[in-house]
Amino acid sequence: MTTPQAPLLHASGISKFFPGAVALDEVELKLYPGEVHALLGENGAGKSTLIKCLTGAYRRDGGTITLDGEDIDAKSTAESQELGIGTVYQEVNLLPNLTVAENLFMGRQPTRLGLVNRRQMNTQAREALLGYGLDLDPGEPLNSFSVAVQQVVAIARAVALSGKVLILDEPTASLDRDEVDLLFGVIRQLKDSGLSIVFITHFLDQVFEISDRATVLRNGRVVGERLLADVTQHDVVTLMLGRQLEATVQDRKAGKPGALLLEINDLAKRGMIEPFSMNLHRGEVVGLAGLLGSGRTETANLLFGAVQADHGKMLIDGREARIANPRDAVAQGFAMCPEDRKTHGIVGDLSVRDNIILALQARQGWMRPIPRAKVHEIAEHYVKALDIRLASLDMPIRLLSGGNQQKALLARWLATEPDVLILDEPTRGIDVGAHAEIIALIERLRENGMALLVASSELEELVAYSTRVVVLRDRHQVRELTGDEITADNIVHAIAAEPEKGAA
Amino acid sequence: MIRSTHLPLMVTLATFVLAFALCGWQYPSMLSTRVVANLLTDNAFLGIVAVGMTFVILSGGIDLSVGSVIAFTGVFLAVILRDTSIHPLAAFVLVLLITTMFGAAMGAVIHFLEMPPFIVTLAGMFLARGAAYVLSTDSVPITHEFYDTLQDIYWKAPGGGRFRLIGGIMLLVFICGALVAHRTRFGQNVYAVGGGGPTARLMGVPLARTTVGIYAISGGLAGLAGIIFSLYTSAGYSLATVGVELDAIAAVVIGGTLLSGGYGFVAGTFFGILIMGLIQTYIVFDGTLSSWWTKIVIGALLFSFILLQKGLTWATITRKRTATGSAQQS
Structure with missing residues (x-):
């Protein structure tokens, strides 16, 4: 591909190490002026680590970042903001107790004689938001508006502060279709004004709808950079996973149920x-x-x-x-993985090992602790069997990616060797790769004679298994x-x- | 324009007006400048310390040390004026420096060691009280002509009420406090910290400076309250003002400031102080009631204000749900 311009932001050779793991390995990201650049990858591929290195939330362990041809090394998010890199996160990172105008102008309030000029602040805020197609009273507290409006306010703030690069980290995750359209309108408008935008999402349709280019990460490495006009969704998914989705092709010969x-x-x-x-x-x-x-x-809960x-x-x-x-x-002999794994499933601060052993120990009764060696053996076994990717069995489970948390939850119940396994939305909120693995696992369990009841909203998935x-x-x-x-x-x-x- | 965030302030104001009207209806002589002047004079030290407490609570923290700091200040002044020939004004500056540094130090520990404010200021409470005991365990009288001069400054209102200097200082502190809280960047940062520390940091709010500043203000104002208290009582006693920190917290909460931080007004605290003072005055006027009834009424008021705050929080949440429709919370 020909690129007449030099990249606005060029990150090269970015590396980041965590204890026991390489999060980023010589990652390169080139961002051209006036483009929407999608950053793709499975959960745990290193997208958010890369973003945190760009914004200064993490210090990188290697590599250089140039913005407008100059080397930058932001030590904090505040510093990167000043340099021109603004970020908007999935959970709106504004203060709900303050007004819209106060949020917009936090840290750079217009002052007169050392005092904040609220009237001017509100007028300016109103004008700024009108530019984004929002007509609202900026003197109202932020939490009286919908998430989409808050998201636009966050973008307005980031653009006003930074104005060169805008990073959107899963901004659409909790929006409905109309709200996504509102947001995309804003993004297109910003793109036309010459801003470079990094867009992170799990929704491939949205990637193709709004983005010009994509960089795909896998296991902390860049596996490809593509102009999206030249490729299909299938190509991108293949890049992300590095292998073909196995579960999409299905032979249904083993339809012989047991007793x-x-x-x-x-x-x-x-x-x-x-x-x-x-x-x-x-x-x-x-x-x-x-x-x-x-x-x-409700049915799943009733049975359990x-x-x-x-x-x-x-x-x-x-x-x-x-x-x-x-x-x-x-x-x-029942076991169930609930739909909402964060509130009904994992115990976030306990180690992966403790989470896996929880159900088995509960069934045994607290008076008869499972010996430590046995606990370790069981946890090791399932981590290997289910290919749960983690740095150590002792790390808190909340640090795992969504797919790995789900597999650890499955491990918890499989450790009790149940006759009936109830799964409620087993693939919600996990990436495509873990998705395929969980489907394969369901197949395997069935072949081993377990009875499974799976509730899911994904029809293709239901058809598959x-x-x-x-x-x-x-x-x-x-x-x-x-x-x-x-x-x-x-x-x-x-x-x-x-x-x-x-x-x- | 009345906004939902102003509602607790309105309720406080209405409570005060209603209570004052009730008192005036039962005892018409309560509607005099004399009562109003006494209300300001008697609650001057509490009001000043409550302004500092408002900042602390707005930021989501708590400062339990202020009562002890007031006692320490009083004893420190009494001892230093008794044993040395230093001028009271110089002593005031010195003690304000000490208490401000003390507050700043607690703020630094809270921020840099990531300790809960409750524990840090509890330690501060014991420290300051202990320091007061070390200086003197007896009540030390303050006799200095400068004190007499200050105590004699008053403005005599038409109804016979004497508005003394210390009441005026309290009003000044409230006005300055309101300006700082609502019209300066520092004040905005205080609200931001109360709204959520990590988010505030992402928005570029200097957390360290703000937290240290908040507790320095609280400590400094506690020192000022100590000076006012020594003017009020002409003595320093290490057993004085036990539990004043709790009165201050009560005034702040009755004033409509949310204990979890982020919502509230300095003006609300002023009316919180007045409401508490009014209850006390009413009991004096009644003459037959035990003064402990003050505590009972304040307890009941506190409880109802907490319920009100909870109700308002629920109301905003439900309203937001309807506003966002079916959009799911992630």
């Missing part, structure tokens, strides 16, 4: 899920499909005893089982698909089959 394990008869809970019946055999993956709020998570049923019964191996709470469920799919709509069980019926199309049809009757 009947679990029989569910009209299990129901008023206001949560209507009577639900299902059989689950060993060596079978039953997918739970449905829209958000259709009762997928997290919510108590007020109707119906459950038979395990032909005997009626009473499951009043998750303890009972675990005792009966389910031997049967139960479709839910409005808390009703509406259809069960088996064998060749299982296609994304059929699931969509089942979800959309009947128009809602008497919807209030």
Whole structure:
């Protein structure tokens, strides 16, 4: 590719080491004026480390950064801001208790006789935001506005402060489509005014919609820089993963379920899920499909005893089982990975080892501690078996990337050697590579004779690993698909089959 | 324009006006300049220390040392004026320097060692109280003609009320405090720290300077309050002003400042002080009530203000939810 101009920002040979790990290895990033440059990579590939090195939040251990041809070495985010590099993070990094104008002008308030001139500040803030298409009262506290508006205010602040390079770290993660459009409008406008923008996101569609160029990172190294006009999404994903997605191709020959394990008869809970019946055999993956709020998570919680049923019964191996709470469920050989792993799954400050052993120890009872050697052995085994990437078993689990946290959670339950494994949105918020690995793992567990129940909103994924799919709509069980019926199309049809009757 | 953030201040103001009206209705003689003047004089030292406490609480911290610092200042002045021939003004400057440095040192420990303000200022509380005991365990009278001069400065209002110097100083401190909090960059930084330290740092707020400055202000104002208290009582006693830090905190909270930091006004603290003083005056006027009723009423007031703050927080959260619609919080 021909590049007539010199890069505005040129980072070369950037290295960063953490105890026991190389986070960045000689990374190069070239940013040209007036372009949107996407930074891509799996979780843990080094994107955020690179950003932190650029903004001075981390000190780099090697390499040079030039801005406008001059070497820079920012020691703090404040310094890089002054040099011209502004950053906007996923969680809006503004102060919710201050007004919009105060946030916009923090640290550079217009003053008169040493006192802050609030009137002038509010007027200027209003004008500045009008330039971004926002007409609002800047004297209102920031937390009275939506996340998208806060995001634009954050961008306005970064641009006003820095004005050369704008780094957007997953700005769209919590926005809906309209809000994303608002944000993209702002980004295009800034790009036209000659600003260079680094854009980080997990949404590939958005990358292709807004970006001109992309740099792809993998394991702390740059694996490619591409003009996006020249490549397809598939190329980019291949670069990111370094291998073809295995789970997309699927042969469904192993559809021979084993013995009947679990029989569910009209299990129901008023206001949560209507009577639900299902059989689950060993060596079978039953997918739970449905829209958000259709009762997928509720069903999973009901089976695991997290919510108590007020109707119906459950038979395990032909005997009626009473499951009043998750303890009972675990005792009966159930295991569940919940949807929201941050609040219901991991214990962030405990080590990976302790997190993995938690469920097994809980089932044993606290009076009979598992010997340390055994704990280590189990943790080691699953870290290897599930390919959990970590620096040490002793590191707090919150430091792991999303995909590795999810695998550690799976390890926790697999350590209890369950008969029935319930997974609620097992691939939410994790990168494509870990995604494929978890799908492969589900396959493997099924082949080993475990019975799995997987609730997911990703139809392709359900199609890939389910031997049967139960479709839910409005808390009703509406259809069960088996064998060749299982296609994304059929699931969509089942979800959309009947128009809602008497919807209030 | 009334904004939601002003609501606690409005409630405080309304409480004060209502309480004063009630008092005046029951005891018409309470509506005199004499009562108002006494209200200012009697609460001068508490008001000054509460301004410092407002800064500390706005930043999300707490300063438990101020009561001890006031006592230390009083004893220090009394001893130094008794044992040396130094002029009181020079002693004032000296003691203000000491207390400001003391506050700054606590701020530095809080910031650089990342210690909770509660523990650091608790240590400061014992230190200052201990230093006061070391200087003298007895009540030391202050007899100096300069003190008499200062105590004799007053403005006699039409109704017979004497507005003394120390009340005036308190008003001045409140005005300066409000200007610093709301109209200077330092004040904005205080609110920023209270809104969230890490975020404030990302926005370029100098955390170290701000934190040290906040506790230096609190310490210095506690020193000033100590000087005022020595003018008020003409003595220094190491057992004086025990628990004043808690009164100051109560005044700040009744004044509508959120204990978790980030929201509040210096003016609110002023009315918080007046409300507390008013309760005391009412009990004096009543004559039959035990003075401990002051504590009970203040306790009840505090509790209701905490409930109010919680309610307002909930209200903003629900309003925000409806404003953002179905957008998910990440």
